[in-house]
Amino acid sequence: MSAINPLNRSMTTDFDSRNMDWYIDKFVQSIVFVAGISAIIFIIGIFVFITMEGLGFLLEDFSFREFFLSPFWEPSDEDAPEYGILALVAGTASVTGLAMVVAIPFSLGAAIFIGEFASGKMREYLKVLVELLAAIPSVVWGFIGLSIMNPLIIDLFDVPVGLNVLNAGIILGLMAAPIMTSIAEDALKAVPDRYREAAEALGATRWQVIFKTVLPAAKNGLLGAVLLGVGRGFGETMAVLMATGHAVNIPGSLFDPVRALTATIAAELGETAVGSPHYQALFTIGIFLFIITFLINLTADLIVRGIRKG
């Protein structure tokens, strides 16, 4: 046999590595690839499915003017249901805004302390503590707003009801702060040590190094941390459902109850008939939330990547 065509034989058996292992390898590679792109599939899937459910409303009852500019959310009015999310957007925005007022100084301060001042064991302990704080479930935060903050606010400020912008804003701020702290600390860590060394060599003290060198260099990362905090506040559901007071209302003061976009979906989806305009309107709010948080996350990511490259 080999005398007839030795070359051909060796080509097909000796050098060809396409044995069982080769096929298994290719098979695994394709499976792993599908898993790899699953995140893309799911993101598209989420958008497609919530759009599909909300489409009927978007095509028939949806009016851009009413949806975004009317402060009246009265979907269960039998004669003239009205689907305006202005008050809900105001509710979400006021609570998120207050949460950021609470969270930004504390989380940046804590990040600077943990990243620049604390050392060794203390830094480790603080980081673990911050990580644990970030793990407290949102329904527990909501319960805290309901059962601990509520009576506290009534006592302290002498108001009839303690479920309002103030309550939800503080709760949301405490929730967002640990996450913002760890992202901000990462941003500080991304500033190369040689920047610090150069500044110290010029005779700068520790705080001068931080304020004149580290913070300007970490500016984008810190902004990214704040944006991610905003995104989280926007999307938070259970805590704002339980702590805001859940009244459709454009807030005039910190002590007004409000209602958030997310909380509206959570409170009403269970009571609506599948396929009804109300049900579809809730999915339309979902589309709106999806797009807003998508844009916030995208911007945050682009800003943060910016410094990594630069």
Add this chain to the structure above:
Amino acid sequence: MFAESALNIRNKRVQNLFRILFLMMTVLLIIPVVIILATLVAKGGSIISIDFLFTDPTNGMTAGGIFPALLGTVWIVAVALLASVPLGVAAAIYLNEYAGDNWFTRIIQLAIINLAGVPSIVHALFGVGAFVIFFGFGTSILAASLTLAIMTLPVVIVSTRESLRAVPQAFREACWNMGATRWQTIRRVVLPNAVSGILTGVILEVSRTTGETAPIMFTGAAFFLPFLPQGVFDQTMALSLHLFVVATQVPGVPDNLPFGVALVLIAMVLLMNSISIAFRMYLRGKKKW
């Protein structure tokens, strides 16, 4: 050698001032949470007992224990893990072992970040639209778990990727040089060296999944059920939703009951997290390369 100048002294003073200011901010961030946890323990501690954990709620959920909710949470978490761990680990293997550093990988990473950033209630809407209605699972453990699995997928992917990345490239090269295929290298060399790191991420995911409420409200968790789930197509009670229900929906609940439920929930979540963190630190200390 040098006498301290007035400027030096002033600078030092300013520095100490800032040090204390930032320390205060860190402490102020932590103190409210410590107070809150202490209040939970003080108000809910009295109701916690073996009976509380292992009996059914009675009297329209105003008395009795939390057993069905506890068991339901275990069901939901277990099924969610079965779906998300294989998928997440495979995705991480693709990203770390196969994907190049190009625009396509970048898009996958963006998708992962966004998947983690989508509001939980939007995940719930997706779960209703996709699993409950489109795939016809109905409101069931399966629908709830799959919704949670997709939501927590980024946790598994990110932590698995970290631990794969920690395996030195030289290990892989040595293996390839002996003629092993990529998959043989991954299975025999990379995964065994990364498995404990992956486990850390899985524990973290368990903790996340346990606490989530919004995504399961409409996909599979029920306010109250008189029976325990028998399979993945049954509805179930869940601990996180149970806290919401006894805190807001049921009139006449004694004060310490919701505090007790909150305490059990938070204890489970923090315990899982602590195990994960401790495990991670132990591994870091043990690392040989």
